[in-house]
Amino acid sequence: MxxxxxxxxxxxxxxxxxxxxxxxxxxxxxxxxxxxxxxxxxxxxxxxxxxxxxxxxxxxxxxxxxxxxxxxxxxxxxxxxxxxxxxxxEREVWFILQDVFQQYIQREVQTTLRTIHRAEEQVATETREQERIRELRETYEDLEEIVQLASEYSAAELREALETYER
Amino acid sequence: MxxxxxxxxxxxxxxxxxxxxxxxxxxxxxxxxxxxxxxxxxxxxxxxxxxxxxxxxxxxxxxxxxxxxxxxxxxxxxxxxxxxxxxxxEREVWFILQDVFQQYIQREVQTTLRTIHRAEEQVATETREQERIRELRETYEDLEEIVQLASEYSAAELREALETYER
DNA sequence: TGGTTTGTTCGGATTGAGCCGAACAAGCAG
DNA sequence: CTGCTTGTTCGGCTCAATCCGAACAAACCA
Incomplete structure (x- = not known):
């Protein structure tokens, strides 16, 4: 004390x-x-x-x-x-985390998605590579949306959204 | 092609x-x-x-x-x-991201929270430090819960939880 | 004006991470 | 038992990041 x-x-x-x-x-x-x-x-x-x-x-x-x-x-x-x-x-630690998220994760996700899209355009036929790339794209599209939405909520809102969600 | x-x-x-x-x-x-x-x-x-x-x-x-x-x-x-x-x-990229989350973020959040708890116990009276530490703790408690819940959902579920949430 | 305080920029020392090659250990094949 | 392949471990090299001190720039004060 x-x-x-x-x-x-x-x-x-x-x-x-x-x-x-x-x-x-x-x-x-x-x-x-x-x-x-x-x-x-x-x-x-x-x-x-x-x-x-x-x-x-x-x-x-x-x-x-x-x-x-x-x-x-x-x-x-x-x-x-x-x-x-x-x-x-900046004492609102949540703001900071959101910023870090935006600057690191969101950018990473977006550049990766861009690469994937370009790669998919290039490969027209259905090869094994093509399939693997498609799987990757689907996860990353989910991820992009998640990060986008998460960055719009406060910590308390985000917590509530997850706690009240019923599968 | x-x-x-x-x-x-x-x-x-x-x-x-x-x-x-x-x-x-x-x-x-x-x-x-x-x-x-x-x-x-x-x-x-x-x-x-x-x-x-x-x-x-x-x-x-x-x-x-x-x-x-x-x-x-x-x-x-x-x-x-x-x-x-x-x-x-491991081709389920979402699993990987969850793992990274758990190993990096969750551990970081938990050790920080432990430090904060110990620090709070030590300072009984309400000083400015005490108040700052409390604010920090509250955000980190939200964060702990968020990370915990997020690690239990699939990418699609998480996306849906955020998309359907009404503030 | 000259001196003091503040902030930025530069070059250099130190440290750690990433990667390599060589030496070593452990099976398998003959 | 003697090679041959596979995998691990060790020491060393290189490069980048971190931090420091010194030099510099800029603003204020006397």
Whole structure:
């Protein structure tokens, strides 16, 4: 219940975020920087992030750029105050997961489907290859629709949709 | 429509699989070896895979081991015939995706949740950290349930569940 | 204007993953 | 028993990613 306990708990969660970042194909530094921002009460500048994380200024600069691009954190260019750029974490984790989904899975599914379609056009006769490709296409078409729909729902809605579904 | 066209189409799809493998955190060689097995009419041995893919014997050995472990291909230890081990692709792509989901996402979600629970126990009083951690926990609990349910449905069922859901 | 703070960009060191070839183990065939 | 095929394991090479420090650019302050 003390501040020390709080910061230990915070540190544990941030370490977990470092690990999650790796699972999702990001660097450990991304996980830590996001974690520090997640718990920060105000947006932080790059020098502040350097203090908090121990990473070099250049690392923080690069990581914040990519995290901003992906939408995990938001860049607030405060034209007014002393510091120039400050970063804030996107705390709606579900949004983040949706973004990752869209950027990774959906794109992958779509490019694969495009390849499959082109391959199918090329092979007119019914060979074994053709059949295999068709099977692949059918699964991917389901998958495309699933990903599309899932990205439109909130976590609670998605959960409910699955829980109330009767086969 | 000729054999040449077929094999070009096959090659295209296999290249696409190489790329997909990278997206899912596997090596390109994994994608190619899976692809060759996906289109093969019979299970293939390691020397045959060496011929088909051009990779070294050791590479094929290592990759087939990991792919078997994940469930992307199946090891058929034919005690009878001349060749000893042969591999067959799991062609139900949806099963594969479910496996990947289970192994990557579900495990990640569960370990994160465990960390969060422990962190919450430690911090009794309502600090800002505590609140942030609680928000995180709620999203992850939804997510855990979603992943759990999704892994029990077929692609078609899942698609239907989402399509018929009325908010 | 000169100095300080902030942020970006560049080159380089370190590390890990992927792949290879060679050595080794284990069956089968003669 | 001696080769021949198959599969695994080991050490090493290469390449890419990560991170660092230094140099640079840009804005603010005195």
């Amino acid at each position: 003390s501040d020390a306990d709080s910061s230990v708990a915070r540190e544990r969660v941030i370490e977990s975020m470092e690990q999650s970042a790796e699972v999702y194909g990001l660097s450990r530094s991304s996980g830590r920087i996001y974690g520090v921002l997640y718990f920060a009460s105000d947006p932080l500048s790059i020098p502040e992030l350097v203090d908090e994380t121990g990473y070099a200024k250049s690392t923080v600069s690069n990581v914040t750029r990519t995290l901003s691009r992906i939408g995990l954190i938001h860049r607030k260019s405060s034209t007014g105050g002393g510091r120039r750029v400050r970063f804030e974490a | 000729s054999d040449a066209d077929s094999s070009v189409a096959r090659e295209r799809v296999i290249e696409s699989m190489e790329q997909s493998a990278e997206v899912y955190g596997l090596s390109r060689s994994s994608g190619r070896i899976y692809g060759v097995l996906y289109f093969a009419s019979d299970p293939l041995s390691i020397p045959e895979l060496v011929d088909e893919t051009g990779y070294a014997k050791s590479t094929v050995s290592n990759v087939t081991r990991t792919l078997s472990r994940i469930g992307l291909i199946h090891r058929k230890s034919s005690t009878g015939g001349g060749r000893r081990v042969r591999f067959e692709a």
